Amino acid sequence: MKSLALVSTVLLSRLIPVACAGYLDRSAQVVLNSPALRSDYQYDEAYLGKLLEIHNDPVEVMRLVDPSNAAKLDEPRLLQVFGRDASWMTEGDKLRLRREGLKFVDLTDHQDLKGDSFLRMQASESWPKLQYQEKVHEIIGHLSIDSMQENLRNLTSFYNRYYLSNHGVKSSRWVYDQILKIISTAPPSVRLSLETFTHPFPQSSIIARFEPTYGRAVSNGNIALPRIVLGTHMDSANYRLPLLPSPGADDDGSGTVALIEAFRALVEGGFRPERPVEFHWYAAEEAGLLGSLEVAKEYKSQNKQVQAMFQLDALAFVRQGTTPTISFITSGVDASLTNWTMAVASEYASAPIQGIELPLGHGSDHMPWDKIGVPVAAATEEHPDKANPYEHTEADRIDLANGEFSFEFIREFTKVAIGFVVELGGWVD
Template sequence: MSPTQREALMLDIWRSMDIVDLMRVTGHDDGLDDERLVHVFGEDAPRLMTEGDKLRLKRQGREFMDITDHTSLGAFNAQRASLVYARPPVSALANSTRDRLHVVMNSLDDKHLRKDIEILSSFWNRNYRSLWGKRSSDWIFSHVQDILNSSSSKLVTGVFKFAHAFPQSSVIARLEAKDDDTRPMDKELVIIGAHLDSLNYEMPFYRAPGADDDGSGTVTILQVLRSLLDADFVPPKGIAVEFHWNAAEEGGLLGSQDIAATYEEGGARVKGMLQIDMTAFVKDGTKPIIALFDEGVDMILTSFATSLVEEYTDLPWNYTNCGPVCGSDHMSWTKAGYPAIAATEGLFWDLPLTEIHTPRDDLNVKGGEYSFKHMLEFVKLGVAFIAEVACAK
């Protein structure tokens, strides 16, 4: 038997084992018996289970929100209706700003996207509980620092690691006008986010390049940041723009819940949040679109986003949802009482559902094309969302 055949046999044996037994046998059992409170999507009430049980749910294709640390998320904002941006936004961009955005969008190329995703997907995996997860978030942090070095003298910029109870950090970058004397906590925030972790659902310690889920969203918003700097965009007074690379989405939206809860408790004012989760895949036989979720989101802001797709991108849009079988970090912000929306690469059933969360989620994903051209349309949407919502009246 060749080494390749032996490896294939071992992987088949591992796949046939209960995932908790597998983790114990391979020495990855630390914390598997820890008890958690988990709201499984599609179920009426949360239930207690272990970290190992969460892995069993993942292998079964069940998604959830681990609410152990944030059972009261949204309670403060339920009493602060004035903090929630609920009115329909009206475009107020100056023509000169809109023209600059179009110039930058028309000159976009994919060289940074290609280089960034090659590096990001080269990590063995980006499991939030692992050293690889920590290393991947460290790389995002350093890379964002490098990008911000080219920022305008009219901006105040910063990036920091948001620490969690697990090794992987979230990364948050912030842009605001240098001449803005508004107190930081009085500013309204415009947020764009993606999750930086990846997980192999069959064998959580094994290879998970996560090139599409959500490496594509991660590098997309890196390019959004570059493009806004290239356009010399400066947020208006009273507004700060933030980029969130969230840790541990695959663990039950853990990173984004930590952040949203911190912001809620501190009285942060969020004008709008856009989550970008998967932007690269175009299924064979389908036409490229930008899909916007119509469940678990603010539909007023979502409707505004459809107008941005029409104005700034070359693609049509459509609504999509996945019912109780999936979720992403926008749900943490929605639960906290903030207006949040989510965009993805296509209708839910046109996503590469058999390839993500496996070693096959790479640039050669089967069943369609890993399209950098498609990703660039989401860069345009991200740039437009930040600029338009920041300036909207």
């Protein structure tokens, strides 16, 4: 309708990300005959909601809100909806798929992976007997719910964490800063490194690493031991429209702060592994696993060996009247590693555990690692068919009614993460 059309004038000088469809200059002068754009790249939610009601298509709304970058929505992308064959669609089709609640991977820049299945089951090597119970329980004693609450309140204060938005960039930098603060307090004997893994899109992934302490590794004559990877994603997306708020408290703020807290507890406890142990916070999971795809592919191309990868995604929602249960994905993962990780959970977590088959159309950042042959395991809060109904909306918040958001539940997953890296990474006294 003409009365809702937007007229924008953008003076370009220094480009920074603003929204799904494109870029705006930080010093740009934007003239709108609507209240859509308010300040700091935040939008009038009621106005955008009205546009969505009228057009019933997020792509058309994006064309109206950001007409200078509408052409980007037509760019061809090779997308594979989980459980289907890959096919050529467009950048705009991503918005439609998300609105339908479908998960997908963007293979446009990774077409060598096109023919592989994301749902294959593999079984690999046997895994070590649990032997570091005393060390793991000592580290678990360092966990703090207050610390996780403070971190998640800060993380969810960003308007959204969409991978093409200025907020997504700022939130990634915030995560980096939290890890850097932890590293700055590390005991001298703990060897650590931190890097920003940049992508073609604005939001970066973050990799923190415990460097190996060469004790038994040297005596065994094998310094270049494969690394252990813990992963989660730090972006969020409102599936109605990327310009809307997306606090992403559960998906996947819960995983983000769980890994921050596990990392902090291990640093504070003086963790000195025999092999490299890495913590990954991925960008752009909601855009088709873009961040983890690039990281996994670079590791493969550089022959960086990974012994095992464990993904945590959505860890806090407990439906009223149910028992919080740690759910391990049993499809599209490594069977033996998953069974071993379930044994780790039984040893160190207090919550009950279960195995669940991932329904078609669901997925997370462990899948690119499985694609390149790395044994993977993944855990989440509940069967996706009964998962948090507020995910990918403005309502994915900490303060859910009836206490359905549980930091105590996040702590249970964090215990498993600590057990996973210590039992596989070893400990040099």
